[in-house]
Every structure is written in structure tokens, then in C-alpha cells.
Amino acid sequence: MTSPATGVTGVTDGTGVADRLTSLVAALRAHGIRIGTGETVDAAEAVAALGLTDRELLREGLAATLLHSPAQRPVFDPVFDLYFPRGVGAPEGEAAGRDDLRDRLASALAADDRALMGRLAVEAVDGYGGYGSSPGSDGWSSYQTLDRIRPQTLLARVRDEIRARGGSAGFADRLLEDEIRRRIEAFRALVVAEARRRVAERRGRDEIARRAVAPTADRVDFLYAGKAQVAELRRAVQPLARKLATRLAARRRRAARGSIDLRRTLRGSLSTGGVPMKPVLRRRRPARPELVLLCDVSGSVSGFSDFTMLLVQALHDQFSKVRVFAFVNRVDEVTGMLVHGRADPQGLGSRIQAEATLTGWHGSSDYGMALGEFAERYGDAVGPRSTVFVLGDARTNMSDPNLAAVRQIRERARRVYWLNPEPMSSWGTGDSAAPEYAALVEMHECRNARQLSELVARLLPV
Amino acid sequence: MFTSVDDVAARLAETGYLASPAVATTVFLADRLGKPLLVEGPAGVGKTELAKAVAQVAGARLVRLQCYEGVDESRALYEWNHAKQLLRISAGRDETWDETRTDIFSEEFLLPRPLLTAIRGDDPKVLLIDETDKADVEVEGLLLEVLSDFQVTVPELGTVTATRRPFVVLTSNASRELSEALRRRCLFLHIGFPDEELERRIVRLKVPGLDEALARSVVRVVGALRAMDLRKLPSVAETIDWARTLIALGADTLDETVVRDSLGVLLKHQEDVLKATAKLDLDAL
Structure with missing residues (x-):
């Protein structure tokens, strides 16, 4: 590496730091983190107080002055890495052989030496991440690096190495594999960050900061959320529910002044x-209003309805009765699977698919059929005290939307809302019957957790 | 108060508080920039302890305002001592009304509550506003004046401004979203669970009778539990409790029986216990 191991490189004088800082703030703002001028000034004071010698201190200092909640941290860290990189350019010296690199990585993993793992990630990206024909390479790919280094295959070797040294004995030995897996995961993250930094050097930092950094969990689209993001969203259910519950309770207190x-x-x-x-x-x-949830759980929108079901179930204490129905093209009650406090988020979707009768002749969703069956079989679940939420994208696969059934549900219920995880611009495109349904019941766009919590707080009956 | 980040870490360590780099950096900045410090994090990671440790390091008096639902101005800021005022009035029957009126609204009849106490006087103070999220939204408005200008306005007396700014620590469990206005005035610090090495040092410090190997196993098991999807993850406080329990049980090493019998110290929900038992293979024997 060309620089002292801990310091920040590429920044020398005062104006350089100020520019760097303001563009960092701009990048964070582009990700929806609200930062005022006052905070930027504080951050500059923090830089002045801490100096540029220790990068990790600087990271913590800027985080303390610029951020307001822990959820913003996953966005902050990669952006910080881009604007205050550990080093610039390529590491010095010849690229090491693949086996040599793997050997050193194995011992770093065994010793759990984070600093060494960081240096190895830099080497790995340099040696194996470049693609294209020009000498400096046209781009850097973390995927390609990981594919060639294959850190996951080191698991058995690292485990044996630790055991041989007697570093793990007795009861805690059974935890060893999971621990090594977590270390390998950390190494992968380091490689991803390094590859992103190298790309940013090539293509301009601002663009990469905007495009290549994942947004905060509550702004991720339900429909495009990856596996890790869905898991993160599910972890967010409990705190979100608690916040909503206090808000509902406060509204109820105010309403009590008669x-x-x-x-x-x-x-x-x-x-x-x-x-x-x-x-x-x-x-x-x-008033203990009743709540009826009607969820489309077909593959395309299941992430969304799972999350919403869990959220409403967590709000369970606030309502006298919550009934949850799932459908694909037939409808079935799944209230029993969401026992309060025991809901296991991971398996919920698959359990519903396995245990409830949701499909008839084919496996694709059919809103007309499902809504018709609901109105017919479970019509008595909806009464003058109940609020009905329909969750789904209203894509009928070209079949009859059965507006009569919706009208029937609307007449019986106190309120009917439809939450649609698709962006409003694509309502009515293709086989979407959203405009037809929206003409009958209030339909809201609900693309991410932030929108959902706003809607739930606003729409849920007191 | 402090000269460098390392100085913060070293001096906090002397009082028995082992700070992570993030904690030390933020405390250093809070001192330098003279801003309040808002600490969030799960229960039992040492948020309140941090304020106590800082007070001890600075040789300052710790003034604590414990927030709860319904805490109000007269509990947080100041109150007039009505009983004493009545006594004063009945004691001086021959006085004119003007004399009495100016008299009973003087410092003598003022009962300072934590916020006023913290900004009056010249001695160094650490103001701890604990569990800020439990207080009602109105109290936040009250805090804004105190935290940004370090002054309190008493209508009958005038404005009291701090001659020496206290070091302010606010803690929150995030059970309610604090207002943006309050967050803006503070430095934000999230204390999460410590990394393995730091936690081992904390356990060794708090439970001196624990030997190195056992401490290592304890921390690794707790780390594994935290990686599971549990309702309530064990915190540092629970780790320390568990280490003490192991000493009380006279266990030298961890084995299935010991862990199974003492798992209740770490996990507070039956379903968590069941899940952990299954994942750690405790039923195997």
C-alpha cells in the first residue's frame, strides 16, 4: 500500500477536506439522510479536533456528528469508504499467486486478524478482480474476485487449523464453524468495498456513491428486495410495531377527551x-376495531404481504380481532399461523404456502376468483366495525377482476383500503386491474417500509 | 477535559469502563464541541454507566433526570416551594403587600430540579437525562432551550444562564422516535454489542474470579446466541450475570449440563431458550 496503514490519503490541505466533506454530505443527502448545514459545520469541527491521522476515529467522529439513527449507518459506511479511502491506486509489489493468497487468507481467518484480512482483500481485488484489456484494467469486479479466490472453501481448512492449535476446545468448539462463516462473510464485505473503491477511482466518486450504495432498509422496494434486505426488513418489524403502537395509544388518549x-x-x-x-x-x-387482512401471497408480491402480516400481527394488542386471509387464486384463513409473539418470520411464507389451500387448478394469482370466494365463504368476517386491508399488486393474469365482489365487501365493511406494492406509474399497465379497483376502494402506493409505516399510522382505525 | 481520544479511553478505563473506539471518539467530541451526547442502544450495554464513568473521570457531580411518562416542568426544571411561601407570608403579618410579594419569589423559595441544578453554580457537572424516550413529547420542547443555549427562564426571576456548561448525556431505548429537533442538537452515538475481545476484557474486569479460558468460552457462546434470531438478545449485563452464575455454580469449563441449567440467566423468553437449546445441541446428551 502506498500510504500509512491507518491514515486517510488523497487529502492534504484544508480546502481539500472541506470539499471532500461537502461532497460526502451531498452523497448522504442523495440517499435520503437529512443533514443540515449545522451538522456539516459540526462535522468539520470534528475533523479539526480529530485530525486525519486515524481513519477509524474520523469515521466514528463523522458518524456521530452527521447521523441521527443507527439505521443510517449501513449507508454511511460505504459512502465514507469512498470519500475517505484507505489508500489510492494499486498496492505495490508483484501480485501474489492464488494459492499463496489463499494460504495467507486461511491463517488470517484462523487468527481473526481483521487488519490483515483488509490488506488481503486489497491484494485479491488487485490480482483477480480486474477485467478488460487495458493495462490498468477497465473495471473491477468483486464477484469475479470472490469467484477466483473462493473464500468459502477455506472453511474446513481453517477449522482444522484452529483445532490443531488447540485454540478451541470443549463446549465452545461447536460454535466454531459458525464463527468462521461469519469471518468469511466479513472478508467478502471487505472485497466488495475494495472493488467499489477502485471502480469509483475510475468513474468518479459521486456517481458510484449514488448508484452502488444500497439504500437504507426502509427505502428498499418490497418487490425488488434481495434476501438479506428482506431479512433486515423482518427484523425491523418489532421496533416499528412498538413505535406504531405508542402512536396509536397517544391518538386514542387524545380522542378520549370528550x-x-x-x-x-x-x-x-x-x-x-x-x-x-x-x-x-x-x-x-x-373502540376496539376489527381488522381483516386479505393478502396476495403469490410469488411476485410475497415479500410485501409477509412483512405486512407480521406488522399487523405485532400490533395485535391494539385490536379486538385480527383475521388474516391469504390467497393466490383461492382464499383460506391463516390467522392461526400467526400466533402472537411466536410468529417465526423466516418460515411464515413457506408455511402458509404449504398448509393453506390457496391454489386451485393453476398456480398463478386470480384476484376475481379469490375475492369472489372470500365474499362468499368468509362474508361474515366483515362487519360494520371492521376495516379491510387488501394487499396485492392487482395483477389479475387477464382474468375477470370481479368488481361485484369488491363492491359487496365494501358495502359490508366500515372501510376498505388497498395497499399496492407497485409504483403508481405502472398501475393499469399490462394485466393490472389497479385503476378499476381504485375506482371502488381507496388504493395507496406502498412500495417500502417507510411508506407502509406512514400508511399504517394514518389508516389504522383508532 | 480530555486531550485526545486515547486519553478518554485510558481515563475511562481507570474507572472500570472499557470504551470502544466509537464511544471514546464521541465522548471526546462531545467534550470538545460542547454538545450534548445522545446515546442509543439495546438495554444493558452500559449507556447509563457511561455517564457515571464520565462524571467520575471529570470529578464532576452527576445530576440525573429520570424520565417517565408524565414527567413535567415542575419535576424537570424547578418548582416554587408553596408551603414555605405560605409560612413566610403568615410570619410577616405587619409587612406591606409589596414587600411580601417581592420576597416570596426569590431564590430562597425556589426548588431547583435536575435541569436547573445542572446549569446553576460553578462546579463541574454531568447531566444525565435517562430514558428520554419515556418522557412525553412536550418535555422534549423543554429540553431544547436547555440543551442548545444552556439556559432556563424562570418568569419571576429572569433567565438563568450556565456559567459553566455541564457535560450532557441523554439515553434512549428507541421505544419512541425522538424528534428531529432534539436529535439535531446532539451528537449521536449508538452503542451496540461490543466485539469479542472487548467483551472478554469487560467480563474479566467485572468478574475477577473468572479465568481466561472460561471467559473466552462464555463470550463465544454469547456471541453465537446473538447471531440467532431471538426475541431478546443477551446484552453485556447478561454476560456478566452469567459469568457470575458460573462462578457461583463452581463450573471450571462449559459443558451441556451447565449451559442448559444456566441458560435462563441469558435468555428471558421460554421460546428463546427452546430455540437456543436446539441450535446449541444441548439435547444431544
Whole structure:
């Protein structure tokens, strides 16, 4: 490496730092993190107080001054790596052989030496990540690097090495494989970050910061969320539910301040000679509204409906009755599978698919058929106190949308809302019957967790 | 107060608080920039302890405001001592009204509550506002004046401005989203679970009777539990409790029986216990 191992390179004078800092802030803002000028000034003061000698201190200092919540950290770290890189250019010296690199990686993994793993990631990307024909290579690919180095195949070797040294004995030995897996995962992340940095050097930092850094979990589109992001979203269910519950409770408290109950005020005034000293307010009966969820769980939108089901189930205490129905082209009740507090997010989707009767002759979703069957079989689940949420993309696969069934549900229920995970611009394209349904019931775009929590807070009955 | 980040870490360590680089850096900055420090994180990772340790290092008095639902101005800021005012009025019956009125609204009859205490006087203080998220939204508004200008306005007396700014630590469990205005005025620090090496040092420090090998195993098991998908993940406080339990049980090494019998110290939900038992193969024997 061309620079001292811990410092920041490529920044020398004061204006350089200021520019770097403001473009870092701009990149973070582009990812929806709200940062005011005041915070930027604080960050600059932090840089002045900490100096540029230790990069990790600088990272923590900037995070403390610029960020406001832990959810923003996964966005901040890669952006920071781009604007305050550990080194610039390529490492010095000849590229090591693949086997030599793997040997050294194995011992680094065995020793859990993060600093060494970082240096090895740099070497690996340099030696095996470049593609294209020009000498400096046209681009850098973390995928290609990992494909050639294959760190996952080192598991058995590292395990044996640690065992041979007696570094792990007794009970904790059974944890060893998982620990090594986590270390390998950390190495992969390092390689990805390094490849991104090299690409950014080539193509301009600002563009890469905007494009190649994943957004915060609550802004990820449900329909395009990867496996890791879905897992992260599911972990977000509990805290989100708790926040929504306190918000609902606060709304309920406010709603409790009612008008004067004349009869009870007069009766109370008898003890003070007919002078109403204490007005008695009419207490509103705590309305415990019922909730009916109608979820499309077909492959295309299942991530979305799973998440919503879990969220509503976590809000369970707030409602007298929650009933959940799932459908693909037939409808079945799945309330029982969502026992409160025990809902296992991982297996929920597959369990619903396995245990409920959701498909008839074919496996693709049919809104008309499912809604018709719901109105017919479970019509009594919907009453004047219930609010119905329909979750789905309203793509009918060219079959009849069965608007009569929706009308029937609407007449029975207190409110019907439709949450659609597709962007509003694509409603009505192809086989989407969204505009037809939207004409009958209130339809909202609900593409990510942020929109969902806003909608739930607004639409859920008090 | 501090000269460098390393200085923060070293001096906190002297009081028995082992700080991660992130914690040390942010404390250093909070001191340098004179801004309040907002600490978030799961229960039992040492948020409140941090404030206590800083107070000890700085030789400052710790003023604590414990927030709860319904905490209000008279509990957080100041209150007039009504009983004493009444006594004063009845004691001086011959006085004119003007004399009495100016008299009973003087410092003597003021009961300072934590926020006012923290900004009055010249001695160094650390103000700990604990579990800020438990307080109502109105209290946040109250905090804004105190935290940005370090002043409190008492209508009858005037504005009290701090002659010496206290070091302010706010803690939150994130059970409610704190307002953006409050967050903006603070440095933000998220204390997560410590890494393996730091946790081992913490356990060794807090439970001196624990030998190195056992401490290593303890921390590794806790680390494995945290990687599982549990309802309530074990925190540093639980790790320390577990280490103490192991000492009390006289266990020298970990084995299936010991872990199974003492798992309740780490995990607080039955389903978590069941899940962990299955994943750690405790049923095997």
C-alpha cells in the first residue's frame, strides 16, 4: 500500500477536506439522510479536533456528528469508504499467486486478524478482480474476485487449523464453524468495498456513491428486495410495531377527551347544592376495531404481504380481532399461523404456502376468483366495525377482476383500503386491474417500509 | 477535559469502563464541541454507566433526570416551594403587600430540579437525562432551550444562564422516535454489542474470579446466541450475570449440563431458550 496503514490519503490541505466533506454530505443527502448545514459545520469541527491521522476515529467522529439513527449507518459506511479511502491506486509489489493468497487468507481467518484480512482483500481485488484489456484494467469486479479466490472453501481448512492449535476446545468448539462463516462473510464485505473503491477511482466518486450504495432498509422496494434486505426488513418489524403502537395509544388518549356528560354532572352537583363544581366528561367507550387482512401471497408480491402480516400481527394488542386471509387464486384463513409473539418470520411464507389451500387448478394469482370466494365463504368476517386491508399488486393474469365482489365487501365493511406494492406509474399497465379497483376502494402506493409505516399510522382505525 | 481520544479511553478505563473506539471518539467530541451526547442502544450495554464513568473521570457531580411518562416542568426544571411561601407570608403579618410579594419569589423559595441544578453554580457537572424516550413529547420542547443555549427562564426571576456548561448525556431505548429537533442538537452515538475481545476484557474486569479460558468460552457462546434470531438478545449485563452464575455454580469449563441449567440467566423468553437449546445441541446428551 502506498500510504500509512491507518491514515486517510488523497487529502492534504484544508480546502481539500472541506470539499471532500461537502461532497460526502451531498452523497448522504442523495440517499435520503437529512443533514443540515449545522451538522456539516459540526462535522468539520470534528475533523479539526480529530485530525486525519486515524481513519477509524474520523469515521466514528463523522458518524456521530452527521447521523441521527443507527439505521443510517449501513449507508454511511460505504459512502465514507469512498470519500475517505484507505489508500489510492494499486498496492505495490508483484501480485501474489492464488494459492499463496489463499494460504495467507486461511491463517488470517484462523487468527481473526481483521487488519490483515483488509490488506488481503486489497491484494485479491488487485490480482483477480480486474477485467478488460487495458493495462490498468477497465473495471473491477468483486464477484469475479470472490469467484477466483473462493473464500468459502477455506472453511474446513481453517477449522482444522484452529483445532490443531488447540485454540478451541470443549463446549465452545461447536460454535466454531459458525464463527468462521461469519469471518468469511466479513472478508467478502471487505472485497466488495475494495472493488467499489477502485471502480469509483475510475468513474468518479459521486456517481458510484449514488448508484452502488444500497439504500437504507426502509427505502428498499418490497418487490425488488434481495434476501438479506428482506431479512433486515423482518427484523425491523418489532421496533416499528412498538413505535406504531405508542402512536396509536397517544391518538386514542387524545380522542378520549370528550364532551360533557350532562346527566352525571347534574347528579354530581347534588352534593354541592346544585352547583356543578366538577363537570364530568363523557367517557368514550374504547373502540376496539376489527381488522381483516386479505393478502396476495403469490410469488411476485410475497415479500410485501409477509412483512405486512407480521406488522399487523405485532400490533395485535391494539385490536379486538385480527383475521388474516391469504390467497393466490383461492382464499383460506391463516390467522392461526400467526400466533402472537411466536410468529417465526423466516418460515411464515413457506408455511402458509404449504398448509393453506390457496391454489386451485393453476398456480398463478386470480384476484376475481379469490375475492369472489372470500365474499362468499368468509362474508361474515366483515362487519360494520371492521376495516379491510387488501394487499396485492392487482395483477389479475387477464382474468375477470370481479368488481361485484369488491363492491359487496365494501358495502359490508366500515372501510376498505388497498395497499399496492407497485409504483403508481405502472398501475393499469399490462394485466393490472389497479385503476378499476381504485375506482371502488381507496388504493395507496406502498412500495417500502417507510411508506407502509406512514400508511399504517394514518389508516389504522383508532 | 480530555486531550485526545486515547486519553478518554485510558481515563475511562481507570474507572472500570472499557470504551470502544466509537464511544471514546464521541465522548471526546462531545467534550470538545460542547454538545450534548445522545446515546442509543439495546438495554444493558452500559449507556447509563457511561455517564457515571464520565462524571467520575471529570470529578464532576452527576445530576440525573429520570424520565417517565408524565414527567413535567415542575419535576424537570424547578418548582416554587408553596408551603414555605405560605409560612413566610403568615410570619410577616405587619409587612406591606409589596414587600411580601417581592420576597416570596426569590431564590430562597425556589426548588431547583435536575435541569436547573445542572446549569446553576460553578462546579463541574454531568447531566444525565435517562430514558428520554419515556418522557412525553412536550418535555422534549423543554429540553431544547436547555440543551442548545444552556439556559432556563424562570418568569419571576429572569433567565438563568450556565456559567459553566455541564457535560450532557441523554439515553434512549428507541421505544419512541425522538424528534428531529432534539436529535439535531446532539451528537449521536449508538452503542451496540461490543466485539469479542472487548467483551472478554469487560467480563474479566467485572468478574475477577473468572479465568481466561472460561471467559473466552462464555463470550463465544454469547456471541453465537446473538447471531440467532431471538426475541431478546443477551446484552453485556447478561454476560456478566452469567459469568457470575458460573462462578457461583463452581463450573471450571462449559459443558451441556451447565449451559442448559444456566441458560435462563441469558435468555428471558421460554421460546428463546427452546430455540437456543436446539441450535446449541444441548439435547444431544
